Amino acid sequence: MHAFKDVPRAVWLLAGGGFVNAVVSFTFVFVFVYLTGPRGLGVAEAGLVVGIGGVGLVAGNFTGGWYGDRFGHRRVLLTASALAGAVLLCLPVLPTALLYIALPLAEYASGVIRAANSALVAVTVPEGSRRQAFAVIRCLANGGFTVGPPLGALVATWLSYDWLFVADGVGTLFLAFWTARVVPARGAGRAAVPYGGRDRGGVWRELRARPAVLVLLAAIVVIDIVYRQQYSTFPVYLADQGLDTRAYGLLIAVNGGVILLLELPVALALRRRSPLRVIGSGLLLVGTGYAALLLGAGIATAVAMMVLLSLGEILYKTTATAYVADEAPEHAVGRFQSLYAGASVTGVVLAAPLGGALYAAAPGLLWPVCAVLGAAAGATVLATGARAVREPGRPAHETGSPAPAVVG
Structure with missing residues (x-):
């Protein structure tokens, strides 16, 4: 440690x-x-x-x-x-x-x-x-x-x-x-752009100069809608399969337990790995979690789904937050974090209505669609990470090599 x-x-x-x-x-x-x-x-x-x-x-x-x-x-x-x-x-x-x-x-x-x-x-x-x-x-x-x-x-x-x-x-x-x-009160908490000062570059121009961040933000929007089905349509699905609220509570506890047990060790073990590869792998695991539900209804598949979802969350959430911070120019760290934070909660508004509408119209389609969307988001981020590694002169935090120490 x-x-x-x-x-x-x-x-x-x-x-x-x-x-x-x-x-x-x-x-x-x-x-x-x-x-x-x-x-x-x-x-x-x-x-x-x-x-x-x-x-x-x-x-x-x-x-x-x-x-x-x-x-x-x-x-x-x-x-x-x-x-x-x-x-x-x-x-x-x-x-x-x-x-x-x-x-x-x-x-x-x-x-x-x-x-x-x-x-x-x-x-x-x-x-x-x-x-x-x-x-x-x-x-x-x-x-x-x-x-x-x-x-x-x-x-x-x-x-x-x-x-x-x-x-x-x-x-x-x-x-x-x-x-x-x-x-x-001073130092870390200071504003990157002083009050009354002038921003040295618009945030959208900074984003266009970092296409990998744009790809990541789009993938996070998609995966958050998929991920948050566990809080909306998933308990309804469990009830339809004859599993009560106690089973759902147990599954949510599995999620918390896996994260508490593995979050810090995984972050430590993978800190030198290419962030986009780690994030992409996490998104794939989220999609795979919903694919597990296609194997049949029951507590075993539900537990497998929740474990895979939790592992995916551990891989992508922490790494993506840090990657966006590393990519941000000094004067726009807060705005980059806001863009990621906003993208990472879009499912709060969109997951339930979109998932609920699909589940009501065609219950058998929801989990295949979630699996496909998770796979697509993960594959896109992995492909973006592969391109970043092939390009010469990429920053250390993109390629996974150790970053130089920052003094001060």
């Missing part, structure tokens, strides 16, 4: 704060039940509120890095955490009509937090250690999310759903306080 010593202390502390915040960030799991239960909304109306919130989350991911490049990633993370925490604390006492504003606002701020956090890590950690750093962040966050939902169920049962939002709000405010304590 020597390579993890290159991860700055501030990142470990930031990951620790993220773990605490993730433990109490369970409202997204129970918000639909809360709206249809204590709030008394109909299923359609609750779905509309949740859908608008999902749009806010995606929008926050796409814009958080823009704010960070302009005003400083630390400052943006603190502001968004304070805003999200305050809204969540107030949400239980707000009239129902205001939920249409409050929930999307909280989700938008959460998206900004996610993008700003990634950008803050990217500018804190030198190239060559970013995969390990993002693996640490993801591993501890997944640990928190594994503990959170069961704890949230106990809180909702013993106390009330209102306390879920109070706990989430306090946890988000804690994240702001913790970040202010562990991340220096």
Whole structure:
């Protein structure tokens, strides 16, 4: 584990704060039940509120890095955490009509937090250690999310759903306080483009100069729609096959367990490998996971599917986040991270309606389509990585050779 010593202390502390915040960030799991239960909304109306919130989350991911490049990633993370925490604390006492504003606002701020956090890590950690750093962040966050939902169920049962939002709000405010304590106000948190300064190059021009990043972003949009079927159509499929909610809960636990067990060792073992090859292999594994469901309905194939999905997630998510950070020019690190963060949550809005429509029209087609889309996305990224290796003078982080140390 020597390579993890290159991860700055501030990142470990930031990951620790993220773990605490993730433990109490369970409202997204129970918000639909809360709206249809204590709030008394109909299923359609609750779905509309949740859908608008999902749009806010995606929008926050796409814009958080823009704010960070302009005003400083630390400052943006603190502001968004304070805003999200305050809204969540107030949400239980707000009239129902205001939920249409409050929930999307909280989700938008959460998206900004996610993008700003990634950008803050990217500018804190030198190239060559970013995969390990993002693996640490993801591993501890997944640990928190594994503990959170069961704890949230106990809180909702013993106390009330209102306390879920109070706990989430306090946890988000804690994240702001913790970040202010562990991340220096100067240095890593500074804006890459000073306020009032002039951007040295438009982000779209920078992207066009990096076609591999554009290919990756498109592949991530596709795979996220496929990946998030596990949260929408997959439980419906299990119910249709006679497997109850307990089986689905077990499968989600398998996902968390595999990630907690293997995320850090895999990041360490593959840190010298070509990132695009690692990412492409991960996307192929996601597609293969859904292909496993074609072998028949049952708990064995469902477990195999979830294990393959988890392994694919471990390969592509951390590596892709680090690759986009390595590719970004210094003045646009936040915007590049925002583009990746936004692409990586598009499934929040698109997965359920697209997958649900296909499953309703032709249930037998959904998993073959998911498998084909995963294979296509993976093959495209692998082909892009192969071209990058053949081209002379490629940067070290594209070819997989060790990157030079960055001092300062």
